[in-house]
Amino acid sequence: MAQLIALDIGEKRTGIAETDELQIIASPKETVLTKQLLTYLQNWLSPERVEAFILGYPLNLQGQATDNTQRVLDWKARLEKHFKPVPVVLHDERFTSKMAALSLVKSGVKKKKRQQKGALDAASAALILEDYLKAKGL
Numbered sequence: 001m002a003q004l005i006a007l008d009i010g011e012k013r014t015g016i017a018e019t020d021e022l023q024i025i026a027s028p029k030e031t032v033l034t035k036q037l038l039t040y041l042q043n044w045l046s047p048e049r050v051e052a053f054i055l056g057y058p059l060n061l062q063g064q065a066t067d068n069t070q071r072v073l074d075w076k077a078r079l080e081k082h083f084k085p086v087p088v089v090l091h092d093e094r095f096t097s098k099m100a101a102l103s104l105v106k107s108g109v110k111k112k113k114r115q116q117k118g119a120l121d122a123a124s125a126a127l128i129l130e131d132y133l134k135a136k137g138l
Contacts, residue, residue: 002051006129008093008121009055009075010034010068015121017129026129028122038078050086053079056093056128091132
């Protein structure tokens, strides 16, 4: 089995999370600058290692598009082009940033570290991936 990779794509930064090869545990990996994301992924991953990309799909509380929705759709198309035939799945990301912030507090991460946006982005990606695994029954 190959890994699942989750991306929480933002205007400036993208949080990255990954599963183990058995797809049991979702772990935050790191945060990269969004403008460097494709190069980072191409250097890090081979298509054989990835079963799917899971992208956080930003919607508002009413289920409508947000300012970031089109950016995520553009990245979906880029990933499908550069990592063919790896599927790219959109997964609702509502509330993940708030839940990630709470999980960092509960896990004892110091306030100074929590205030670093990069830590929150990677934690959000891990939550997106955990929610995807639960929804798929994995």
